[in-house]
Amino acid sequence: MPFLNPKQPYPITLADGSPYRETVHLAAVIDHPRMEIGDYSYFTHSGQAAETAAILAPYLYPFSQERLKIGRFVQIAREVIFITSSANHAMSGLTTYPFRVFSPETITDYQCLPFHDTVVGHDVWIGHGATIMPGVTIGSGAIIAARAVVTRDVPPYTIVGGNPATVLRQRFPDADIADLLQLAWWDWPLDRIERALFHLESGNIAALKPA
Structure with a gap:
């Protein structure tokens, strides 16, 4: 089977040979100073490719102090949104109105809140x-259910859902999760991933070790 090209903006090719333009490789279409995105991670949306960063994280500005870091092989469905720290308003005073952001002389003065990646x-x-x-930090292998509102960290290989999101279950036993994190298959060369694809899809962790 043909494997992915991380520099290809549209990773899905339809049966007629045309690209499906609503699913994009994030790293290929986003150039944002506060985003770090791994190869092969994709996002599906109906905007233009150039709008991807603003659709995914609308409050992450070039002058923001926090960062959004997304690993490799992350799958992001439609209407997912990252509310980053720059969306917050100060609540320590009598008003939450962000007066200082409306003047270029004082806009950086408003960057006084706790900012977390x-x-x-x-x-x-x-x-x-x-x-x-x-x-929030979401561990590798986790699954976030549709419409979940994630307000706290999610452990690796854990399924969460609801508002606020709570743990529904672990995907695998602790020992298997430890093995998967040590294997870190997402860092393998593509040819090794291709050779191991059957085992990745079937859930055969033991078979991955000599792959």
């Missing part, structure tokens, strides 16, 4: 319409 590990599946709140 939002981090998504590798091989994470984020379901339709999920909202990821500021400063």
Whole structure:
């Protein structure tokens, strides 16, 4: 089977040979100073490719202090949104109105809130319409259910859902999760992933070790 090209903006090719333009490789279409995105991670949306960063994380600005870090092979469904720290308003005073952001002389003065990076590990599946709140870390292999609102860290290979999102179950026993994190298949060369694809899809962890 033909394997992915991480520099290809549209990773899905339809039966007629045309690219499906609503699914994009994030790293191929986003150039944002506060985003770090691993290869092969994709996002499906109906905007233009150039709008991808603004659709995915609308409050992450070039002058923001926080970062959004997304690992490799992350799968992001439609209407997912990352609410990053720059979306917050100060609540310590009598008003939450951000007066200082409307003047170029004082806009950086407003950057006084706690700013925390939002981090998504590798091989994470984020379901339709999920909202990821500021400063959350999502472990590799986790699954975020559709419409979940993630307000706290998600352990690796854990399924969460609801508002606020709570743990539904672990995907695998602890020992298997430890093995998967040590194997870190997402860092393998593509030819090795291709050779191991059957075992990746079938859930045969033991067979991956000599792959």
